Amino acid sequence: MDNLKLDSLKPLIQYGALAGIGLFLVYKTMHKPKREDEIPIVGSSGFLSSYLDAFTYLLKAPEFIQRGYELYPNGIFRVAQLYHWEYIVCGPKLVKEVGNTPESVLSFYAGVDEMTQTKYTLGRSISEDPYHQLTVRSSLTRNLHTCFPDVRDEIVCAFDDVLQLQGSEWKPLPVLPTMMNIVSRVSNRLFVGLPLCRNTEYLDNNVQHTIDVVRSGMSISLFPEFMRPTIGPLISHKELSWARALKILGPILEERLAKEAELGSDWPGKPNDLISWLLEIAVGEQRTTEDLTLRILAINMAAIHTSSMAFTHALFDLTTHPEHFLPMREEAERVVREEGWTKAALNNMPKIDSFLRESQRLNPGGSLVMQRRVVSKDGFRFSDGTVLPHGAFMSIPSRAVHYDTSNYENAATFDGFRFERERVEHMAQHEPSEQDIFKRHMISVAPDHLPFGTGKHACPGRFFAATELKAMLAHLVIKYDPPLRKPTNKRYV
Ligand code: HEM
Incomplete structure (x- = not known):
């Protein structure tokens, strides 16, 4: 009886096995x-x-x-x-x-x-051990609240000094170089503090170094790998920028190293700046004035070009779409009146945040990231x-x-407050959760929003960049008047 049952099942087992093998082969071919x-x-x-x-x-x-x-x-x-x-x-x-x-x-x-x-x-040691990025990830970001009054003070002074406008005067200025001047000054207020952040020789060197790295990096890559060790040093201006920076930073760094050697790492009155943050983690050869200077140049390079470009694009978008000006002015004036100029107050300026995020969306640093x-x-x-x-x-x-268009409605159209609207709509439909707090904010990264990359290496400087750029835009819309006429429409496609 049992044998009979088995015999009748045999064809079923055979067909089943064949079907299994067939499916396996189809799966393997599809997933080859x-x-x-x-x-x-x-x-x-x-x-x-x-x-x-x-x-x-x-x-x-x-x-x-x-x-x-x-x-x-x-x-x-x-x-x-x-x-x-x-x-x-x-x-x-x-x-x-x-x-x-x-x-x-x-x-x-x-x-x-x-x-x-x-x-x-940028230097061999930067390429071999980029430990300095940890200072951006940790100390710099952690200190943004504490250092915000300095950043705000520098924004006010830098706009006044660099634009040099008298009363209601209008004057033409080249946007990117002007923004580079302002951004380098504001960033360096946080990196090295006063008075160095206003030293034009130091700032010009940082700006020039940033431009040189981008240009010479592109030129060197045009040569085949075996020629680069010979051609690279000839094309790059690194030695020159390094020597200039070392002349200015060298004595300051020597003094800091001497203070640490004499009084220990937590000496009273130690400045809360990038030099101290670097010294907290630098070891061995990294604790030399030469190497520390290279790190300060490298962080300037990461910060200046990117942020200046982002603000320049935002300004062009603002002149092309001036209808955003007054709502942002109203928002900034109201929040500052209620909360003062604090980092936390910037979190309550969703229009300004959204405008910058939208400008970054339509003007990412390049086609690839x-x-x-x-x-x-x-x-x-x-x-x-x-x-x-x-x-x-x-x-x-x-x-x-x-x-x-499958990521964004009317993807090619500049819609400065689209993210503010999305946040309001999202909050109206859902119970707010921890994750929602920063959804669609300028700092939030996602596979469909990549100005800062996404994942493990997503820009660690974005918290500072967002604070700086939002504070700059809020200052600009409060202090300066909107463009008088609408320029010809900028096209995104
Ligand atoms: C609007 C301004 C900025 C933009 C658009 C930007 C964009 C980026 C992007 C796309 C990356 C690479 C992400 C990846 O490949 O996954 C990056 C990395 C980086 N950025 Fe930024 N950045 C900005 C501002 C800053 C600032 C202000 C600093 C420093 C204070 C900074 C420091 C860095 C560093 C250190 C890295 C390397 C990260 C790592 O080693 O993992 N960035 N940034």
């Missing part, structure tokens, strides 16, 4: 690791034509990237660079994977190195099965993400 040479190319794949594309890409990168993003919005494509393929990773799932993968697998520093040629432009290099020996495997080999370069198409 996609090797790097199977990843679609935007542009040509031929040997010579891909080189031609790499040159065209230098001029037309945004077009290549937009085309790829439209074809593979949730996948990976590659574009030819002069000496390697750049893998462009799209879609929230894969973007999260890039952001959350540790440095030992996908390296932020190796990615940045290729872009800025750190060894030659979150540059990474695969440093793990075994390469990196995405959840969709794509495997990138050891040494591959990848990045995220921030601009395309920000202009994607």
